[in-house]
Amino acid sequence: MNINLDTYYTKRKNVFDRIHNSNNIEKTAMVVLMACLTGIMAQIIIPLPWSPVPITGQTFAVLVSGLILGKKLGPLSQILYFVLGIIGINWFGGATGGLEIAFGSNFGYFIGFIFASMFIGYLTEKYAKSRKLRNIIPLMVIANFICIYVPGLIILAIWFNVTQGAYPDIISLLVMGLIPFIIGDIVKIIGASAISKALLPKTVN
Numbered sequence: 680m681n682i683n684l685d686t687y688y689t690k691r692k693n694v695f696d697r698i699h700n701s702n703n704i705e706k707t708a709m710v711v712l713m714a715c716l717t718g719i720m721a722q723i724i725i726p727l728p729w730s731p732v733p734i735t736g737q738t739f740a741v742l743v744s745g746l747i748l749g750k751k752l753g754p755l756s757q758i759l760y761f762v763l764g765i766i767g768i769n770w771f772g773g774a775t776g777g778l779e780i781a782f783g784s785n786f787g788y789f790i791g792f793i794f795a796s797m798f799i800g801y802l803t804e805k806y807a808k809s810r811k812l813r814n815i816i817p818l819m820v821i822a823n824f825i826c827i828y829v830p831g832l833i834i835l836a837i838w839f840n841v842t843q844g845a846y847p848d849i850i851s852l853l854v855m856g857l858i859p860f861i862i863g864d865i866v867k868i869i870g871a872s873a874i875s876k877a878l879l880p881k882t883v884n
């Protein structure tokens with residue numbers, strides 16, 4: 680089969696431009712779909728007996744939301760995901776939802792989802808070269824391990840203090856909130872980076 684690369688690059692660019700020049704109804708639909716994708720990925724879950732934070736597929740959708748929807752709609756999809764989870768859709772990790780879960784141990788990760796999507800969205804929208812595999816991987820690593828984990832770990836430590844009466848030591852905190860997730864997060868980063876490599880144009884014109 681003869682694959683015409685030029686046609687592929689042109690189509691890819693057209694789809695990208697179409698997404699970024701969509702009307703309000705299309706934008707709303709894409710934001711809702713991305714919130715749904717995050718909710719679906721949250722059901723891929725491995726609970727950890729020693730931690731309130733499960734391994735989930737969510738971060739893949741979070742990173743992809745920034746890539747595909749950009750710096751405004753990407754984070755908006757994560758805000759929508761969070762708000763709809765509070766008011767009645769049980770689509771947080773393991774089919775949970777409601778105020779208590781949203782503002783519980785994992786609240787900081789939800790905040791981090793918004794930051795991570797904004798970070799990836801801002802850079803990939805502004806700098807076409809950032810979408811190349813060699814650039815997007817380190818950016819995804821920063822989005823994942825800084826944007827998500829800084830608020831995630833801070834709130835987890837505060838939650839621990841409120842529920843257990845003392846702050847956890849740093850090792851316990853990392854064992855609860857970071858270390859078990861590293862391998863899975865790297866797999867999701869590679870998956871999201873592959874989406875950037877395959878689907879996003881690498882030039883402005």
Ligand SMILES: O=C(O)CCCC[C@@H]1SC[C@@H]2NC(=O)N[C@@H]21
Nearest residue numbers: 733734735771772785788860863
């Ligand atoms: O309760 C929720 O829905 C949020 C769960 C947050 C899970 C965090 S996100 C970063 C890290 N990677 C994972 O696979 N799980 C944790």
